[in-house]
Amino acid sequence: xxxxxxxxxxxxxxxxxxxxxxxxxxxxxxxxxxxxxxxxxxxxxxxxxxxxxxxxxxxxxxxxxxxxxxxxxxxxxxxxxxxxxxxxxxxxxxxxxxxxxxxxxxxxxxxxxxxxxxxxxxxxxxxxxx
Amino acid sequence: xxxxxxxxxxxxxxxxxxxxxxxxxxxxxxxxxxxxxxxxxxxxxxxxxxxxxxxxxxxxxxxxxxxxxxxxxxxxxxxxxxxxxxxxxxxxxxxxxxxxxxxxxxxxxxxxxxxxxxxxxxxxxxxxxxxxxxxxxxxxxxxxxxxxxxxxxxxxxxxxxxxxxxxxxxxxxxxxxxxxxxxxxxxxxxxxxxxxxxxxxxxxxxxxxxxxxx
Numbered sequence: 001x002x003x004x005x006x007x008x009x010x011x012x013x014x015x016x017x018x019x020x021x022x023x024x025x026x027x028x029x030x031x032x033x034x035x036x037x038x039x040x041x042x043x044x045x046x047x048x049x050x051x052x053x054x055x056x057x058x059x060x061x062x063x064x065x066x067x068x069x070x071x072x073x074x075x076x077x078x079x080x081x082x083x084x085x086x087x088x089x090x091x092x093x094x095x096x097x098x099x100x101x102x103x104x105x106x107x108x109x110x111x112x113x114x115x116x117x118x119x120x121x122x123x124x125x126x127x128x129x130x
Numbered sequence: 131x132x133x134x135x136x137x138x139x140x141x142x143x144x145x146x147x148x149x150x151x152x153x154x155x156x157x158x159x160x161x162x163x164x165x166x167x168x169x170x171x172x173x174x175x176x177x178x179x180x181x182x183x184x185x186x187x188x189x190x191x192x193x194x195x196x197x198x199x200x201x202x203x204x205x206x207x208x209x210x211x212x213x214x215x216x217x218x219x220x221x222x223x224x225x226x227x228x229x230x231x232x233x234x235x236x237x238x239x240x241x242x243x244x245x246x247x248x249x250x251x252x253x254x255x256x257x258x259x260x261x262x263x264x265x266x267x268x269x270x271x272x273x274x275x276x277x278x279x280x281x282x283x284x285x286x287x288x289x290x291x292x293x294x295x296x297x298x299x300x301x302x303x304x305x306x307x308x309x310x311x312x313x314x315x316x317x318x319x320x321x322x323x324x325x326x327x328x329x330x331x332x333x334x335x336x337x338x339x340x341x342x343x344x
Binding site for chain 1: 229232233236239240317318319320321327329330331332334335338339342344
């Protein structure tokens with residue numbers, strides 16, 4: 001797993017962004033950026049390189065699922081991996097996220113192990129596809 | 131095409147007036163007098179809508195009477211006017227307070243990590259001792275930062291009481307609510323045991339995604 005990748009953390013709560021950032025740092029990923037909602041994330045993606053998006057679902061403004069749809073709708077980001085980290089734990093929602101092309105789904109509250117496991121899986125698949 | 135169902139006819143009000151208007155309209159057509167014909171037809175149309183206005187007037191009066199006879203409207207007014215904005219402000223404060231406490235705790239966690247690195251790298255026992263003392267002080271601060279739970283707990287309990295009063299007042303008015311339909315596109319926040327549909331666990335989510343080919 002390449003630890004030099006650029007990761008965008010999207011969550012409306014600054015505390016959650018900080019927790020995710022700390023966990024990513026512990027796993028060796030130190031190149032992170034943050035956005036407060038889907039709009040902010042899209043604005044960031046349009047002007048910065050990014051290799052992975054870690055996003056919450058429930059955010060005021062543009063939600064995580066809308067962000068995922070917007071990312072998949074844009075040819076430029078169609079292959080950008082998106083990991084959903086969310087308290088939304090309803091079957092239909094997980095199916096919806098899958099339908100929209102999510103690459104991983106973590107339910108809050110979560111552990112550092114879960115995050116590591118999902119990241120490893122995402123990159124294994126990407127490497128297998130490459 | 132099916133004819134519309136017949137509406138039960140009301141008794142004709144003031145038949146002489148209608149006959150007069152229709153006769154005048156007929157004469158106007160025969161005399162090719164468009165202005166007079168239009169005038170008669172307008173008068174007929176106006177006459178036709180009059181019972182409707184009367185019905186609306188009666189309905190408005192009845193609604194006004196029903197509203198004023200509701201036993202709790204002043205209670206609801208007070209709730210909507212000050213208690214609900216007050217509840218909202220209190221909940222905003224809870225969000226703010228929990229955020230502050232979490233940042234304070236995270237600050238201390240980061241500081242402790244730095245101290246652990248220091249201890250790990252230290253060769254001088256005095257430096258180790260100083261770092262351990264600092265670490266201990268930070269742990270106390272971290273415990274102290276959790277006191278927000280007591281304060282936010284009290285605030286939330288008060289908001290729960292306000293919500294309870296709104297619920298009682300609305301129920302006394304006969305207002306009932308259907309639970310909102312769930313949609314997979316909307317977000318709901320964390321599922322709460324006994325309140326929401328059982329949450330899917332991380333294992334269930336993994337199995338589900340794996341079934342879907344992920």
